[in-house]
Amino acid sequence: MSTDLVIKVGGAAGQGLQTIGVALAKTFKKSGFNVFATQFYLSRVRGGHNTFQLRVSDEPIRAMPEKVDILIALDEESIEEQIEEMFDGVIIFDNDVIKINNNNDNNNGIFFHVPMLKIAKDVCGNKIYSNSVASGAALGVMCFEFDYLAKVLAEVFKKKGDEIVDNNIKAARAGYDYAKKNFSSGCKFTVSEPTDKDGRMLIAGNDAVGLGALAAGVQFLAAYPMTPSTGVMTYVAANADDFNVVVEQAEDEIAALNMVLGASFAGARAMTTTSGGGFCLMSEALGLSGITETPAVIFLSQRPGPATGLPTMTEQGDLQFVLTAAQGEFPRCVLAPGTPDDCFYMTAEAFNIADKYQIPVFIMSDQYLADSLFTCQRFDPSKVKVARYLMSDEELADTDEYKRYELTPTGISLRAIPGQAGKVVVADSDEHNEYGHIDQTIENRILMNEKRMKKLDLLREDMEPPHQYGPKDARITLVGWGSTYGPLMEVVNILISEGHSVNHLHFTHVFPLPLEATKNILGNSETIVCVENNATGQFAKLLESETGLHVSENVLRSDGKPYSPESIIRSMREKGVI
Amino acid sequence: MVSVEDYGEFETEWCPGCGNFMILKAVKRALAELGKSPDEVLLTSGIGQSSKLPHYLKCNVFNGLHGRSLPPAIGAKLANHELTVLAVTGDGDCYGEGGNHFLHNVRRNPNITLIVHDNQIYGLTKGQASPTSELGMKTKVQTHGVFNTPLNPLSLAISLDCSFVSRGFAGDVAHLTELIKKAIQHKGFSLVDVLQPCISFNKLNTFSWYSERVYKMEEGDHDPNDRVKAFEKSLEWGEKIPLGIFYVNEKPTFEDHLDVLKSGTLVRNKSDPQKVDELLDRFI
Numbered sequence: 110m111s112t113d114l115v116i117k118v119g120g121a122a123g124q125g126l127q128t129i130g131v132a133l134a135k136t137f138k139k140s141g142f143n144v145f146a147t148q149f150y151l152s153r154v155r156g157g158h159n160t161f162q163l164r165v166s167d168e169p170i171r172a173m174p175e176k177v178d179i180l181i182a183l184d185e186e187s188i189e190e191q192i193e194e195m196f197d198g199v200i201i202f203d204n205d206v207i208k209i210n211n212n213n214d215n216n217n218g219i220f221f222h223v224p225m226l227k228i229a230k231d232v233c234g235n236k237i238y239s240n241s242v243a244s245g246a247a248l249g250v251m252c253f254e255f256d257y258l259a260k261v262l263a264e265v266f267k268k269k270g271d272e273i274v275d276n277n278i279k280a281a282r283a284g285y286d287y288a289k290k291n292f293s294s295g296c297k298f299t300v301s302e303p304t305d306k307d308g309r310m311l312i313a314g315n316d317a318v319g320l321g322a323l324a325a326g327v328q329f330l331a332a333y334p335m336t337p338s339t340g341v342m343t344y345v346a347a348n349a350d351d352f353n354v355v356v357e358q359a360e361d362e363i364a365a366l367n368m369v370l371g372a373s374f375a376g377a378r379a380m381t382t383t384s385g386g387g388f389c390l391m392s393e394a395l396g397l398s399g400i401t402e403t404p405a406v407i408f409l410s411q412r413p414g415p416a417t418g419l420p421t422m423t424e425q426g427d428l429q430f431v432l433t434a435a436q437g438e439f440p441r442c443v444l445a446p447g448t449p450d451d452c453f454y455m456t457a458e459a460f461n462i463a464d465k466y467q468i469p470v471f472i473m474s475d476q477y478l479a480d481s482l483f484t485c486q487r488f489d490p491s492k493v494k495v496a497r498y499l500m501s502d503e504e505l506a507d508t509d510e511y512k513r514y515e516l517t518p519t520g521i522s523l524r525a526i527p528g529q530a531g532k533v534v535v536a537d538s539d540e541h542n543e544y545g546h547i548d549q550t551i552e553n554r555i556l557m558n559e560k561r562m563k564k565l566d567l568l569r570e571d572m573e574p575p576h577q578y579g580p581k582d583a584r585i586t587l588v589g590w591g592s593t594y595g596p597l598m599e600v601v602n603i604l605i606s607e608g609h610s611v612n613h614l615h616f617t618h619v620f621p622l623p624l625e626a627t628k629n630i631l632g633n634s635e636t637i638v639c640v641e642n643n644a645t646g647q648f649a650k651l652l653e654s655e656t657g658l659h660v661s662e663n664v665l666r667s668d669g670k671p672y673s674p675e676s677i678i679r680s681m682r683e684k685g686v687i
Numbered sequence: 688m689v690s691v692e693d694y695g696e697f698e699t700e701w702c703p704g705c706g707n708f709m710i711l712k713a714v715k716r717a718l719a720e721l722g723k724s725p726d727e728v729l730l731t732s733g734i735g736q737s738s739k740l741p742h743y744l745k746c747n748v749f750n751g752l753h754g755r756s757l758p759p760a761i762g763a764k765l766a767n768h769e770l771t772v773l774a775v776t777g778d779g780d781c782y783g784e785g786g787n788h789f790l791h792n793v794r795r796n797p798n799i800t801l802i803v804h805d806n807q808i809y810g811l812t813k814g815q816a817s818p819t820s821e822l823g824m825k826t827k828v829q830t831h832g833v834f835n836t837p838l839n840p841l842s843l844a845i846s847l848d849c850s851f852v853s854r855g856f857a858g859d860v861a862h863l864t865e866l867i868k869k870a871i872q873h874k875g876f877s878l879v880d881v882l883q884p885c886i887s888f889n890k891l892n893t894f895s896w897y898s899e900r901v902y903k904m905e906e907g908d909h910d911p912n913d914r915v916k917a918f919e920k921s922l923e924w925g926e927k928i929p930l931g932i933f934y935v936n937e938k939p940t941f942e943d944h945l946d947v948l949k950s951g952t953l954v955r956n957k958s959d960p961q962k963v964d965e966l967l968d969r970f971i
Contacts, residue, residue: 310970320966326958329766348966353947353956355765360791364758367751371731371762374749375770376954379762397752457960487967493960526954527747527763528770531726535748538734546742547750 112142112300113170116179116247117162117194119187123155125240126183128265130161132244134482135261137165138311140254141303145170145595146482147671152336152420158186163482167303171448171483171595175673178298179250181243182207195219199298201246201288203239221250221292223284232283233276241277242284249288252296258285310449310487314478314592317449317488318408319344321456323352324493327406328377331357331368336420337476338382338410362387366394370403374536376499376526378460380406385414385427392434395469399439401536402514402522402561404463404470408456411475413669422669423476425591425642431471432620432651438558440565442470443620447594449483451617457493462571464498466564467524473619475642477671478592498524505530512543516556520563565621572618574626579605579612585686586634587677588660590616590648593640596672603674609687619648622655631658638686640664640677662686691719695745700736706857706883706894707736710804713860714773715744717867729770731760733785735811737777737804737883754784757792760799761941767952768798768942771871778805782818782838793847793876797941800870800877803840804857806885807892814888824891840880841921845914845934850875852917852934856901857883858894862930869932875940882928897928904931911935 116133118126127148134146145164151157162177164170177194180187182202188209192200202209204222223246225239232238241262248258262277289295318341322330330349332342346356359365365381372379383391388409398405409431413424431443442462446452456472463470505511505525511532515522522543527534535545540557542548575588579601589597597613604611614630616622631637637660639649646663653660664680666672681687694715701707718728725746732738734753741748747770749759756774764772781789781803792799808826809815815828818838825832844852851873855863863881870877882901884894909931910916917934942948950956 308971310967312970316970320963323966324960324963326960328953328956328958329762331762350947352958352962353950353953355945355947355953357761357765359758360787363755364788364791367755367758368762370751371749371759371764372766372953373762374759375729375763375766377762377766378958379766393752394755397755401749401751487971488963490960490963490967495958495960526767527729528727528767531724533725533745533747535742535750537742537748537750538752539750545748547739 111167113164113166113168114178114298114300115162115164115174115176116181117160117177117191118181118183119158119160119191120183121156122150122153122159124183126159126161129181129240129244130163132258132261132265133247134163134311136248136257137163138309138484139257139261141306142167143170143484144311144482145173145484147173147477148480150421158184158190160187165300172599172672172674175675179247181247183243185209199250199292199294201243201250223287225284228283228287229280232279235276238276238280241280245281245284246288249285250292251298251300252289253300254302255282255285308487309484311482311484312449313340313480313482314446314449314452314474315340315410315480316344317452318456318472318474320488321453322380323348323354324453324490325457325460326378326495327354327380327460329355329369329372329379330381331359331365331372331379332382333359333362333365333387335384335387337412337479338384338408340479341382341408362390363394366391366405366407367397369405370394370398370401373403373405374401374527378464380408382408382410384410384412385430386417388427388431388434396435396437396439397538398469399435399437399441399561400538400540402467403536404467406459406463406470406472408472408474410479411473413667419669421476423642423671424667424669425475425647426644426667428473428619428647429650431473439561440466440468440568441620442466442468442568443473444471445473445591445617445619446478447591447615447617449485450488452478453488454492455617461494461496462568464496466521466568468564473591475592500525500529502530505532508532513545514541514543514557514560516543516560519567520560569621569623572621572623574623575614575616575630577612577614577630580610581612582633583612584610585636585638586631587611587613588616588637588639588648588652589613589641590619593642593672596674596677597640599674600677603678604687616648620651622651624656627652628656628658631656636661636686638662638664638681640672642672643667689719689722689724691715693725693745694718697743699743700739702887704886705736706806706885707740707804709857709860710802710863710881710883711740711743713855713863713867714740714802716860716864717871720864721868721871723771727769727771729763729772730775731763731772732756732775733780735777735780737775738780740775754780755788756780757785757788757801761792761795761797764797764799765942765945765948765953767954768948769952773800773802773871775802776804777810778803778807778817778819779809782840786818790847793844793849795941796850796876796938798874798876800867800879802867802879803881804883805840805880806883806889808885808889810885810888821891839921839924840878841933842918844878845918845921848936849878849934850936850938851877851932852921853877853879853932854930855879855881856897856930857881858898859930862903866932873935875938900926900928901930902927904929
């Protein structure tokens with residue numbers, strides 16, 4: 110029988126639910142399961158109601174269903190909020206800490222009291238170990254092999270010393286034994302351990318982007334911290350010394366992107382990380398990148414706006430803004446990873462595109478992809494190629510006069526950097542001539558504008574075609590971009606099992622759209638349904654305007670939460686698509 | 688040998704008689720006298736008449752956005768710390784639109800020289816008040832006269848413990864050249880605030896207005912290592928306006944704190960994607 114189990118940990122910020130959740134996620138991954146974990150948190154350091162949810166399966170998974178099997182409730186609110194999601198599941202809680210009003214007889218079977226605090230005190234003499242008791246108890250009700258958790262706890266607490274490690278393992282073991290012995294539906298949630306224990310990774314989207322940047326040889330990162338993008342900055346900073354990277358926390362986002370442009374102009378591979386609100390401040394420098402033809406990689410992790418919006422939740426609401434940000438017209442490239450693998454390889458690709466075309470390149474993620482943990486195959490750094498497209502000293506020395514903006518058939522000029530071979534490099538935010546000096550004549554303006562815009566044609570050829578999932582000639586095609594990849598794949602699986610004719614077309618290369626490939630694939634679709642985490646169908650508009658195709662229906666969600674497969678199917682039913 | 692001629696001659700868009708010409712002359716002389724060749728020098732600038740200066744001499748140039756001469760300067764300096772980097776800006780550009788970058792780069796202390804053409808007026812947009820305009824100055828916008836307290840760039844810089852704070856006068860090219868030379872030679876963030884008459888729009892702070900007031904602080908009279916004295920000197924404004932080096936504080940530069948720069952410039956570092964392989968183990 111295949112395993113598909115959802116465990117949720119609920120509590121206030123500061124109660125340690127993330128520690129429990131991550132420990133369990135690592136435990137199941139270690140034993141060979143596929144794991145997918147998402148977080149829901151509020152913008153506060155302590156208190157509030159947060160959750161950490163993980164799904165365990167022997168099939169590949171990238172989405173979270175709405176039902177919960179095991180709930181570890183660290184506070185009363187968790188029970189109130191989550192009880193609706195329980196379907197034949199169990200709520201593990203400590204009755205000494207949480208008082209429940211259980212007037213509903215139907216609920217009787219689902220509560221399982223584990224005296225976490227008491228066990229922690231009895232076994233380790235300190236209540237702080239009650240979270241480990243909870244982790245153990247969750248495994249106990251599943252009659253799962255305990256050793257994996259012991260190994261994970263040893264890794265997690267290694268830095269804190271042997272005593273802390275031992276106490277955590279003892280506490281977890283006690284919780285495990287208690288649950289195994291006392292859970293009335295004993296071993297109801299038993300899962301059979303997969304035999305395939307290959308070296309897969311458990312990784313969050315943000316870490317994968319950071320790894321991709323390091324693999325691509327990022328040399329300079331300037332950013333202003335902003336949820337949910339900060340993880341990338343932190344990851345690169347943590348490894349900056351080993352990888353010869355300078356990471357600077359800028360005074361504001363305006364400075365961040367301008368610093369990146371200065372570093373890039375001087376020849377360094379440079380990137381910034383931000384979210385929509387921060388990017389608003391960067392849009393001025395985005396235009397500067399455009400007119401000075403200075404490469405820049407901008408990692409933009411979306412969250413719901415406008416303004417401060419919902420700081421810790423998810424949305425795909427910034428696409429149209431990114432496509433048109435800054436005054437005037439200039440080429441840009443937008444990539445939207447759908448998985449951690451995409452995050453890794455496409456971040457590296459972003460640097461090469463930026464350098465080749467000398468343009469700003471966006472990696473658009475969102476809170477859902479940034480913060481979720483996924484199991485995936487180990488990334489292969491040998492697949493990452495670093496292509497700088499810079500003139501060599503010899504080439505430059507052979508050039509009589511270096512022209513930074515030399516007019517060429519492709520619009521791409523050879524790029525030299527300051528301090529090279531006795532030549533000078535001039536870049537200007539004003540309209541400029543081939544040498545980079547101000548030139549406001551109409552003739553020059555036309556030539557320079559054409560030169561820049563021309564690059565889009567060539568760039569379009571580099572854009573990868575969308576990825577098709579499911580039967581080729583299905584009646585309904587679900588179109589998505591970025592992080593909705595996982596949920597939409599599951600929707601296709603579920604609907605096909607119900608007898609529907611449906612497939613999924615997923616775009617990672619969002620702008621410029623690979624037109625021919627898109628038209629070829631979508632041209633024969635009877636019904637195109639665009640599914641996006643926003644209120645207005647931003648990608649659908651882009652698709653329609655670029656390809657001339659007609660999107661039949663939009664399935665949209667902008668309440669701050671990611672898509673569950675069920676919510677997409679519900680919406681399709683409401684709209685009469687299925 | 689580097690000569691002033693190596694920095695070329697260009698046609699300008701400045702008004703005849705503008706103080707900018709003298710600043711340009713001083714910058715070129717200072718660079719030539721220090722033996723800096725055009726290819727090892729990077730000038731960054733923002734927007735304004737001052738910020739056109741980099742276009743009027745031959746060297747590496749990054750002429751960016753209004754108020755943003757400093758962020759690209761520090762980015763470029765970190766990418767290639769062997770470049771001699773000067774940010775050229777005006778009072779509106781640096782103290783108005785770019786005020787935040789000014790504050791934080793004083794705090795960072797990169798080895799960059801900041802030259803501010805301080806004409807106490809907005810020239811490019813034709814005569815509105817700047818952050819350093821005198822109280823009471825009437826303009827087409829400040830119709831009742833300026834009533835916002837003028838920003839004192841020197842006092843502000845000293846209060847932030849800026850490592851080199853100086854003031855020059857566009858009417859004294861020889862003195863200004865020496866100041867710029869010292870500022871470039873100084874290891875750390877160095878401010879050269881230059882009093883610069885705007886002959887078109889500032890009818891108050893004219894060549895003669897400045898000439899009657901400015902005086903050079905003699906080395907014996909003023910000890911630039913004394914922060915409190917430097918602060919006192921920076922407050923002197925009115926009948927007498929001091930010129931020279933107000934404050935010097937040798938301290939580690941931003942680059943000094945970065946071990947990764949010790950093995951060479953960032954731009955010359957070669958990367959190896961395979962190196963992330965060891966990091967991947969941590970996710971297994």
